[in-house]
Amino acid sequence: MAKLSFCKYLVGFVFILSFCLTTFSSVEAVTTPTTSFVTAKKISVRTKASTSAKVLGTLKQGTRVAVYTKTKSGWAKIKYKNKSAYVPNKSLQTSFLMNKSKIYIYKEDGLVKTFKYKKRDKGWDLWNGSYGEEMVFKETVGGLLQVYGGAYSENVALLKYPLKTGKSWDNWIEAYKYRVKITSTTKTVKTPAGTFKNCVEVKDGSYVSYFAPNVGFVKGIEKGKVHSQLIKLKKR
Known part of the structure:
Protein backbone atom coordinates (compact mmCIF):
# COMPACT_ATOMS: atom_id res chain seq x y z
CA MET A 1 0.00 0.00 0.00
CA LEU A 21 -19.31 9.86 18.95
CA THR A 22 -19.56 11.07 22.01
CA THR A 23 -20.86 8.16 24.09
CA PHE A 24 -22.72 8.73 27.32
CA SER A 25 -23.55 5.78 29.56
CA SER A 26 -25.85 7.82 31.76
CA VAL A 27 -27.43 11.26 31.97
CA GLU A 28 -24.57 13.68 31.63
CA ALA A 29 -24.61 17.47 31.61
CA VAL A 30 -22.66 19.16 28.84
CA THR A 31 -21.00 22.44 29.75
CA THR A 32 -20.71 23.33 26.09
CA PRO A 33 -23.39 21.70 23.91
CA THR A 34 -22.19 19.41 21.15
CA THR A 35 -23.38 19.69 17.59
CA SER A 36 -25.13 16.71 16.01
CA PHE A 37 -27.31 16.26 12.94
CA VAL A 38 -30.41 14.23 12.16
CA THR A 39 -29.76 11.00 10.24
CA ALA A 40 -33.35 9.72 9.94
CA LYS A 41 -35.62 11.12 7.24
CA LYS A 42 -37.77 12.79 9.89
CA ILE A 43 -37.94 12.66 13.69
CA SER A 44 -40.45 13.94 16.25
CA VAL A 45 -39.43 16.51 18.82
CA ARG A 46 -41.05 15.84 22.21
CA THR A 47 -41.54 17.70 25.48
CA LYS A 48 -40.10 14.82 27.52
CA ALA A 49 -37.79 11.86 27.01
CA SER A 50 -40.64 9.50 26.17
CA THR A 51 -42.46 8.31 23.05
CA SER A 52 -45.74 9.09 24.83
CA ALA A 53 -44.78 12.75 25.45
CA LYS A 54 -46.35 15.58 23.50
CA VAL A 55 -44.92 16.23 20.04
CA LEU A 56 -43.71 19.80 19.54
CA GLY A 57 -42.73 19.41 15.91
CA THR A 58 -40.43 17.52 13.58
CA LEU A 59 -36.87 17.79 12.29
CA LYS A 60 -35.77 16.72 8.81
CA GLN A 61 -32.71 14.72 7.87
CA GLY A 62 -29.56 16.81 7.96
CA THR A 63 -30.89 19.34 10.48
CA ARG A 64 -28.17 20.34 12.95
CA VAL A 65 -28.97 20.57 16.64
CA ALA A 66 -27.13 21.46 19.84
CA VAL A 67 -27.22 18.53 22.24
CA TYR A 68 -27.09 19.45 25.95
CA THR A 69 -27.49 16.03 27.57
CA LYS A 70 -27.93 12.39 26.60
CA THR A 71 -29.86 9.95 28.75
CA LYS A 72 -29.29 6.30 29.56
CA SER A 73 -32.70 5.54 28.05
CA GLY A 74 -31.59 6.83 24.63
CA TRP A 75 -32.77 10.43 24.41
CA ALA A 76 -30.96 13.67 23.63
CA LYS A 77 -31.97 17.00 25.16
CA ILE A 78 -31.96 19.87 22.66
CA LYS A 79 -33.36 23.36 22.20
CA TYR A 80 -36.41 23.64 19.95
CA LYS A 81 -37.94 27.05 19.34
CA ASN A 82 -36.08 28.32 22.41
CA LYS A 83 -37.51 25.57 24.63
CA SER A 84 -36.00 22.39 26.04
CA ALA A 85 -37.07 19.32 24.09
CA TYR A 86 -36.06 15.73 23.41
CA VAL A 87 -35.31 13.62 20.35
CA PRO A 88 -34.17 9.98 20.04
CA ASN A 89 -30.40 9.80 20.24
CA LYS A 90 -30.27 6.87 17.80
CA SER A 91 -31.41 9.28 15.07
CA LEU A 92 -28.51 11.68 15.64
CA GLN A 93 -24.88 11.66 14.54
CA THR A 94 -22.26 13.73 16.32
CA SER A 95 -20.60 16.14 13.89
Whole structure:
Protein backbone atom coordinates (compact mmCIF):
# COMPACT_ATOMS: atom_id res chain seq x y z
CA MET A 1 0.00 0.00 0.00
CA ALA A 2 1.39 3.40 -0.95
CA LYS A 3 1.96 5.77 1.95
CA LEU A 4 -0.72 8.37 1.46
CA SER A 5 -1.27 9.91 4.89
CA PHE A 6 -4.25 11.98 6.00
CA CYS A 7 -2.19 15.15 5.63
CA LYS A 8 -1.15 14.34 2.08
CA TYR A 9 -4.43 14.88 0.26
CA LEU A 10 -4.43 17.64 -2.36
CA VAL A 11 -6.80 20.46 -3.17
CA GLY A 12 -6.11 21.77 -6.66
CA PHE A 13 -2.84 19.80 -6.43
CA VAL A 14 -1.64 22.02 -3.58
CA PHE A 15 -0.39 20.19 -0.45
CA ILE A 16 -2.88 20.52 2.41
CA LEU A 17 -3.60 19.35 5.89
CA SER A 18 -6.68 17.23 6.33
CA PHE A 19 -8.84 17.31 9.30
CA CYS A 20 -11.16 16.12 10.53
CA LEU A 21 -19.31 9.86 18.95
CA THR A 22 -19.56 11.07 22.01
CA THR A 23 -20.86 8.16 24.09
CA PHE A 24 -22.72 8.73 27.32
CA SER A 25 -23.55 5.78 29.56
CA SER A 26 -25.85 7.82 31.76
CA VAL A 27 -27.43 11.26 31.97
CA GLU A 28 -24.57 13.68 31.63
CA ALA A 29 -24.61 17.47 31.61
CA VAL A 30 -22.66 19.16 28.84
CA THR A 31 -21.00 22.44 29.75
CA THR A 32 -20.71 23.33 26.09
CA PRO A 33 -23.39 21.70 23.91
CA THR A 34 -22.19 19.41 21.15
CA THR A 35 -23.38 19.69 17.59
CA SER A 36 -25.13 16.71 16.01
CA PHE A 37 -27.31 16.26 12.94
CA VAL A 38 -30.41 14.23 12.16
CA THR A 39 -29.76 11.00 10.24
CA ALA A 40 -33.35 9.72 9.94
CA LYS A 41 -35.62 11.12 7.24
CA LYS A 42 -37.77 12.79 9.89
CA ILE A 43 -37.94 12.66 13.69
CA SER A 44 -40.45 13.94 16.25
CA VAL A 45 -39.43 16.51 18.82
CA ARG A 46 -41.05 15.84 22.21
CA THR A 47 -41.54 17.70 25.48
CA LYS A 48 -40.10 14.82 27.52
CA ALA A 49 -37.79 11.86 27.01
CA SER A 50 -40.64 9.50 26.17
CA THR A 51 -42.46 8.31 23.05
CA SER A 52 -45.74 9.09 24.83
CA ALA A 53 -44.78 12.75 25.45
CA LYS A 54 -46.35 15.58 23.50
CA VAL A 55 -44.92 16.23 20.04
CA LEU A 56 -43.71 19.80 19.54
CA GLY A 57 -42.73 19.41 15.91
CA THR A 58 -40.43 17.52 13.58
CA LEU A 59 -36.87 17.79 12.29
CA LYS A 60 -35.77 16.72 8.81
CA GLN A 61 -32.71 14.72 7.87
CA GLY A 62 -29.56 16.81 7.96
CA THR A 63 -30.89 19.34 10.48
CA ARG A 64 -28.17 20.34 12.95
CA VAL A 65 -28.97 20.57 16.64
CA ALA A 66 -27.13 21.46 19.84
CA VAL A 67 -27.22 18.53 22.24
CA TYR A 68 -27.09 19.45 25.95
CA THR A 69 -27.49 16.03 27.57
CA LYS A 70 -27.93 12.39 26.60
CA THR A 71 -29.86 9.95 28.75
CA LYS A 72 -29.29 6.30 29.56
CA SER A 73 -32.70 5.54 28.05
CA GLY A 74 -31.59 6.83 24.63
CA TRP A 75 -32.77 10.43 24.41
CA ALA A 76 -30.96 13.67 23.63
CA LYS A 77 -31.97 17.00 25.16
CA ILE A 78 -31.96 19.87 22.66
CA LYS A 79 -33.36 23.36 22.20
CA TYR A 80 -36.41 23.64 19.95
CA LYS A 81 -37.94 27.05 19.34
CA ASN A 82 -36.08 28.32 22.41
CA LYS A 83 -37.51 25.57 24.63
CA SER A 84 -36.00 22.39 26.04
CA ALA A 85 -37.07 19.32 24.09
CA TYR A 86 -36.06 15.73 23.41
CA VAL A 87 -35.31 13.62 20.35
CA PRO A 88 -34.17 9.98 20.04
CA ASN A 89 -30.40 9.80 20.24
CA LYS A 90 -30.27 6.87 17.80
CA SER A 91 -31.41 9.28 15.07
CA LEU A 92 -28.51 11.68 15.64
CA GLN A 93 -24.88 11.66 14.54
CA THR A 94 -22.26 13.73 16.32
CA SER A 95 -20.60 16.14 13.89
CA PHE A 96 -16.89 15.94 13.10
CA LEU A 97 -16.75 19.06 10.97
CA MET A 98 -14.29 21.77 11.94
CA ASN A 99 -15.72 24.55 14.10
CA LYS A 100 -16.23 27.62 11.92
CA SER A 101 -15.98 29.98 14.89
CA LYS A 102 -12.43 28.82 15.66
CA ILE A 103 -8.97 29.39 14.21
CA TYR A 104 -6.97 26.18 13.85
CA ILE A 105 -3.21 26.16 14.27
CA TYR A 106 -1.36 22.98 13.34
CA LYS A 107 2.25 21.92 13.40
CA GLU A 108 3.42 19.50 10.75
CA ASP A 109 7.05 18.40 10.49
CA GLY A 110 8.12 21.60 12.25
CA LEU A 111 6.02 23.91 10.08
CA VAL A 112 3.21 25.86 11.75
CA LYS A 113 0.08 26.46 9.67
CA THR A 114 -3.04 28.46 10.48
CA PHE A 115 -6.46 27.77 9.00
CA LYS A 116 -9.56 29.99 8.99
CA TYR A 117 -13.06 29.34 7.69
CA LYS A 118 -13.76 31.26 4.49
CA LYS A 119 -17.24 30.44 3.19
CA ARG A 120 -19.77 27.76 2.26
CA ASP A 121 -20.12 26.93 -1.41
CA LYS A 122 -22.60 24.43 -2.87
CA GLY A 123 -22.85 22.66 0.48
CA TRP A 124 -19.07 22.52 1.01
CA ASP A 125 -17.09 24.35 3.72
CA LEU A 126 -14.03 26.18 2.42
CA TRP A 127 -11.03 26.90 4.69
CA ASN A 128 -7.95 28.98 3.85
CA GLY A 129 -4.47 28.22 5.14
CA SER A 130 -1.60 30.57 5.93
CA TYR A 131 0.50 29.18 3.07
CA GLY A 132 -2.14 29.43 0.37
CA GLU A 133 -3.71 26.03 1.00
CA GLU A 134 -7.43 25.57 0.59
CA MET A 135 -9.34 22.83 2.37
CA VAL A 136 -12.84 21.80 1.36
CA PHE A 137 -15.12 19.63 3.52
CA LYS A 138 -18.68 18.34 3.53
CA GLU A 139 -20.57 16.24 6.07
CA THR A 140 -23.50 14.07 5.02
CA VAL A 141 -25.50 11.23 6.54
CA GLY A 142 -22.96 8.91 4.91
CA GLY A 143 -19.83 10.48 6.33
CA LEU A 144 -17.24 13.27 6.36
CA LEU A 145 -15.87 14.07 2.90
CA GLN A 146 -12.93 16.12 1.68
CA VAL A 147 -12.19 17.43 -1.79
CA TYR A 148 -8.72 16.52 -3.02
CA GLY A 149 -8.82 17.85 -6.58
CA GLY A 150 -10.18 20.83 -8.42
CA ALA A 151 -13.79 19.64 -8.58
CA TYR A 152 -16.25 18.82 -5.81
CA SER A 153 -16.84 15.46 -7.45
CA GLU A 154 -13.25 14.49 -6.66
CA ASN A 155 -13.40 13.66 -2.97
CA VAL A 156 -12.46 11.05 -0.39
CA ALA A 157 -14.31 9.83 2.71
CA LEU A 158 -12.37 10.72 5.85
CA LEU A 159 -15.05 9.07 8.02
CA LYS A 160 -17.98 6.78 7.25
CA TYR A 161 -21.21 7.03 9.26
CA PRO A 162 -22.52 5.43 11.34
CA LEU A 163 -19.18 5.13 13.10
CA LYS A 164 -18.27 1.60 14.11
CA THR A 165 -14.99 0.00 15.10
CA GLY A 166 -13.85 -2.31 12.34
CA LYS A 167 -15.68 -0.50 9.54
CA SER A 168 -13.51 -0.11 6.45
CA TRP A 169 -13.82 1.35 2.96
CA ASP A 170 -11.79 2.16 -0.13
CA ASN A 171 -10.81 5.66 -1.20
CA TRP A 172 -9.56 6.62 -4.63
CA ILE A 173 -7.18 9.41 -5.59
CA GLU A 174 -7.08 9.36 -9.36
CA ALA A 175 -6.05 5.76 -10.23
CA TYR A 176 -4.73 4.98 -6.76
CA LYS A 177 -6.94 2.99 -4.36
CA TYR A 178 -6.21 2.66 -0.66
CA ARG A 179 -8.01 1.04 2.27
CA VAL A 180 -9.19 3.00 5.31
CA LYS A 181 -10.35 1.43 8.58
CA ILE A 182 -11.87 2.71 11.84
CA THR A 183 -9.97 1.09 14.70
CA SER A 184 -11.60 2.91 17.64
CA THR A 185 -14.34 5.46 18.41
CA THR A 186 -13.39 6.13 22.05
CA LYS A 187 -9.78 7.28 22.04
CA THR A 188 -8.54 10.08 24.30
CA VAL A 189 -5.95 12.13 22.46
CA LYS A 190 -3.62 14.74 23.91
CA THR A 191 -2.05 17.55 21.89
CA PRO A 192 -0.64 20.98 22.83
CA ALA A 193 -4.15 22.32 22.10
CA GLY A 194 -5.71 20.18 24.84
CA THR A 195 -7.15 16.76 25.62
CA PHE A 196 -9.82 15.44 23.28
CA LYS A 197 -12.13 12.60 24.32
CA ASN A 198 -14.12 10.11 22.26
CA CYS A 199 -11.91 10.55 19.23
CA VAL A 200 -12.23 8.32 16.20
CA GLU A 201 -9.03 6.51 15.26
CA VAL A 202 -8.61 5.80 11.55
CA LYS A 203 -5.79 3.81 9.97
CA ASP A 204 -4.52 4.07 6.41
CA GLY A 205 -1.50 1.82 6.04
CA SER A 206 1.19 3.07 8.43
CA TYR A 207 -0.62 6.36 9.05
CA VAL A 208 -3.06 6.85 11.95
CA SER A 209 -5.43 9.84 12.10
CA TYR A 210 -7.50 11.06 15.04
CA PHE A 211 -10.74 13.04 14.74
CA ALA A 212 -12.44 14.76 17.69
CA PRO A 213 -16.18 15.48 17.92
CA ASN A 214 -17.04 19.04 16.87
CA VAL A 215 -13.36 19.75 16.25
CA GLY A 216 -12.14 17.62 13.37
CA PHE A 217 -8.62 16.34 12.81
CA VAL A 218 -6.40 16.68 15.90
CA LYS A 219 -3.41 14.40 15.34
CA GLY A 220 -1.70 12.26 12.72
CA ILE A 221 0.93 9.63 13.52
CA GLU A 222 3.13 8.00 10.90
CA LYS A 223 5.18 4.93 11.80
CA GLY A 224 4.81 5.68 15.50
CA LYS A 225 5.91 9.32 15.30
CA VAL A 226 3.75 12.45 15.40
CA HIS A 227 3.51 13.80 11.87
CA SER A 228 1.03 16.61 12.47
CA GLN A 229 -1.11 17.82 15.34
CA LEU A 230 -3.34 20.63 16.52
CA ILE A 231 -1.26 22.92 18.72
CA LYS A 232 -3.77 25.70 19.30
CA LEU A 233 -7.49 26.30 18.87
CA LYS A 234 -8.70 29.85 19.44
CA LYS A 235 -11.71 32.04 18.79
CA ARG A 236 -11.85 34.11 15.62
